[in-house]
Amino acid sequence: MTFDLANIIGLTGCGLMVAAYAYSNMARTLNFVLFNLLNLVGALLLIGSLTVHFNIASMALEIVWALIALVSLGKALMKGKAQ
Numbered sequence: 368m369t370f371d372l373a374n375i376i377g378l379t380g381c382g383l384m385v386a387a388y389a390y391s392n393m394a395r396t397l398n399f400v401l402f403n404l405l406n407l408v409g410a411l412l413l414i415g416s417l418t419v420h421f422n423i424a425s426m427a428l429e430i431v432w433a434l435i436a437l438v439s440l441g442k443a444l445m446k447g448k449a450q
Contacts, residue, residue: 371419373415373416373418373419373420374416374420376412376415376416377412377413377415377416377417377420379409379412380408380409380410380411380412380413380415380416381409381413382409383405383406383408383409383412384405384406384409384410384413384432386405387402387405387406387409390402390405399439399440399442399443399446400440400443400444400447403436403437403439403440403443404436404440406432406433406435406436407433407436407437407440410429410430410432410433410436411433413425413429414426414429414430414433417429
C-alpha cells in the first residue's frame with residue numbers, strides 16, 4: 368500500500384464514520400444532523416479515495432451509505448425547521 372493523498376483522504380473518511388458510530392453509541396441524546404453529516408462526509412471522502420484505488424464492492428457500499436446519510440440528513444434538517 369502506498370501512503371498517497373487518496374489513502375489519506377480515505378482514512379480520514381473512515382475515521383469520520385467510525386467517530387459517528389462511536390458517537391451514536393455513547394451520546395446520551397443523539398444529534399441526528401451531526402451524526403448524518405459525519406457519515407455523509409466520511410462516505411464522500413471514501414468515494415473520492417475509491418476513484419483512485421477502485422474496488423466495486425466498497426464503491427457500492429459507500430454510494431448507498433452516502434445516499435442513506437443524505438436522505439437522513441435532509442429529514443433531520445426538515446424536522447429541526449418544523450420545531
